[in-house]
Amino acid sequence: xxxxxxxxxxxxxxxxxxxxxxxxxxxxxxxxxxxxxxxxxxxxxxxxxxxxxxxxxxxxxxxxxxxxxxxxxxxxxxxxxxxxxxxxxxxxxxxxxxxxxxxxxxxxxxxxxxxxxxxxxxxxxxxxxxxxxxxxxxxxxxxxxxxxxxxxxxxxxxxxxxxxxxxxxxxxxxxxxxxxxxxxxxxxxxxxxxxxxxxxxxxxxxxxxxxxxxxxxxxxxxxxxxxxxxxxxxxxxxxxxxxxxxxxxxxxxxxxxxxxxxxxx
Amino acid sequence: xxxxxxxxxxxxxxxxxxxxxxxxxxxxxxxxxxxxxxxxxxxxxxxxxxxxxxxxxxxxxxxxxxxxxxxxxxxxxxxxxxxxxxxxxxxxxxxxxxxxxxxxxxxxxxxxxxxxxxxxxxxxxxxxxxxxxxxxxxxxxxxxxxxxxxxxxxxxxxxxxxxxxxxxxxxxxxxxxxxxxxxxxxxxxxxxxxxxxxxxxxxxxxxxxxxxxxxxxxxxxxxxxxxxxxxxxxxxxxxxxxxxxxxxxxxxxxxxxxxxxxxxx
Numbered sequence: 001x002x003x004x005x006x007x008x009x010x011x012x013x014x015x016x017x018x019x020x021x022x023x024x025x026x027x028x029x030x031x032x033x034x035x036x037x038x039x040x041x042x043x044x045x046x047x048x049x050x051x052x053x054x055x056x057x058x059x060x061x062x063x064x065x066x067x068x069x070x071x072x073x074x075x076x077x078x079x080x081x082x083x084x085x086x087x088x089x090x091x092x093x094x095x096x097x098x099x100x101x102x103x104x105x106x107x108x109x110x111x112x113x114x115x116x117x118x119x120x121x122x123x124x125x126x127x128x129x130x131x132x133x134x135x136x137x138x139x140x141x142x143x144x145x146x147x148x149x150x151x152x153x154x155x156x157x158x159x160x161x162x163x164x165x166x167x168x169x170x171x172x173x174x175x176x177x178x179x180x181x182x183x184x185x186x187x188x189x190x191x192x193x194x195x196x197x198x199x200x201x202x203x204x205x206x207x208x209x210x211x212x213x214x215x216x217x218x219x220x221x222x223x224x225x226x227x228x229x230x231x232x233x234x235x236x237x238x239x240x241x242x243x244x245x246x247x248x249x250x251x252x253x254x255x256x257x258x259x260x261x262x263x264x265x
Numbered sequence: 266x267x268x269x270x271x272x273x274x275x276x277x278x279x280x281x282x283x284x285x286x287x288x289x290x291x292x293x294x295x296x297x298x299x300x301x302x303x304x305x306x307x308x309x310x311x312x313x314x315x316x317x318x319x320x321x322x323x324x325x326x327x328x329x330x331x332x333x334x335x336x337x338x339x340x341x342x343x344x345x346x347x348x349x350x351x352x353x354x355x356x357x358x359x360x361x362x363x364x365x366x367x368x369x370x371x372x373x374x375x376x377x378x379x380x381x382x383x384x385x386x387x388x389x390x391x392x393x394x395x396x397x398x399x400x401x402x403x404x405x406x407x408x409x410x411x412x413x414x415x416x417x418x419x420x421x422x423x424x425x426x427x428x429x430x431x432x433x434x435x436x437x438x439x440x441x442x443x444x445x446x447x448x449x450x451x452x453x454x455x456x457x458x459x460x461x462x463x464x465x466x467x468x469x470x471x472x473x474x475x476x477x478x479x480x481x482x483x484x485x486x487x488x489x490x491x492x493x494x495x496x497x498x499x500x501x502x503x504x505x506x507x508x509x510x511x512x513x514x515x516x517x518x519x520x521x522x523x524x525x526x527x528x529x530x
């Protein structure tokens with residue numbers, strides 16, 4: 001006789017604070033994560049993650065905040081395949097999708113599984129979408145939890161159009177290619193009113209800001225948010241002509257931290 | 266002699282739960298809002314809002330959760346001008362911007378001011394961006410706070426591309442116009458890999474779902490999330506051909522609640 005098949009587990013999308021890797025004192029997790037998110041995360045013992053080390057650090061903070069269901073060393077933490085990291089995650093490849101299904105084996109055996117990235121919401125400007133697709137394909141319940149999303153904090157703080165916006169990720173690093181891409185995005189923003197949202201790795205933030213000021217039309221609005229949700233967070237928004245005129249706008253802007261750049265009309 | 270000018274107040278962007286207007290038991294606010302958001306909101310006494318009635322209800326719940334600085338009836342709650350409501354907020358009009366500056370008078374007198382919408386994050390798929398622009402123009406600090414954003418919960422849960430996505434708001438109601446717009450957005454999604462995100466007023470959700478199934482390519486992926494962050498939340502994602510074949514996907518989908526629709530490749 002076969003045993004009754006186990007009830008499938010769910011896939012929870014677990015947001016993490018935006019302070020990873022930054023030289024700030026780590027505040028208690030409940031500063032940025034609401035009770036429901038902490039409660040669900042605290043009872044999970046199976047994780048799929050961008051980076052196991054940062055997930056262990058997250059679990060230690062979770063333990064300190066609300067306690068966890070099993071000691072950190074006893075939890076099952078599996079990293080996403082390297083190919084899924086950053087920029088390369090989404091393209092649906094037979095191999096990637098098969099790997100993603102394998103990662104979800106614990107859920108088929110009845111365990112709830114948490115998907116996390118290094119900071120913020122998994123699968124948004126971060127890897128994880130292949131696992132979410134695989135979960136739907138396997139008939140698992142997919143439940144996203146509330147937490148900080150730097151892109152949306154920056155958008156709300158920008159004063160730019162929040163009824164029509166696009167996140168386009170990274171622009172090319174090479175100067176002429178980057179200029180072409182920025183002008184293409186600006187033409188779209190001016191024509192349709194769609195706010196354009198970009199990110200960059202922190203050590204290239206200053207170069208991107210200079211490129212934006214150099215290439216955008218003086219009457220376009222440019223906004224920059226740094227260190228979102230953290231004590232030192234700054235959001236500034238002005239016309240490009242004002243950014244060029246006023247040193248107050250660029251002074252003391254912590255561009256060495258994760259930043260979000262937005263522009264439009 | 267003139268008095269020392271008062272230190273300007275800040276503009277806080279205060280997210281609210283996504284359960285407004287729905288027939289669910291109102292859970293404690295700390296279910297969805299983290300401690301930092303509750304702490305800041307609880308000490309504000311000046312508000313700019315889409316709807317004063319819903320803001321008073323929010324303040325009562327805030328009082329029950331963490332206490333508030335002044336009785337609800339003693340707080341200063343000002344509604345956004347009608348013209349700023351929904352769809353019509355962003356276009357920069359001299360008059361609208363002047364009105365927005367007027368709303369921020371309390372901040373110039375030293376009071377911190379909270380901007381709220383009826384549900385979710387102000388100025389994202391909701392009015393408020395004119396006030397945020399005005400705040401930057403007046404040199405006020407603008408601080409967005411963490412809370413639920415239905416668009417991002419739905420995007421993470423969709424398994425669609427989260428490295429390149431666009432929120433395009435509402436599509437036309439008239440059938441031929443709507444079909445044309447959906448096909449235009451799908452062509453963009455297939456060409457660039459950019460996930461397209463739509464919303465609709467709840468009583469038209471079913472018609473929009475039918476139009477999506479009718480007009481999108483069978484190999485496109487379609488995702489629908491309803492009642493995000495609430496106990497009855499559901500997220501489903503499959504190829505259009507699978508949606509058409511399987512009644513399990515559409516059955517018991519609570520389309521009478523606020524929903525987010527997403528599609529792409």
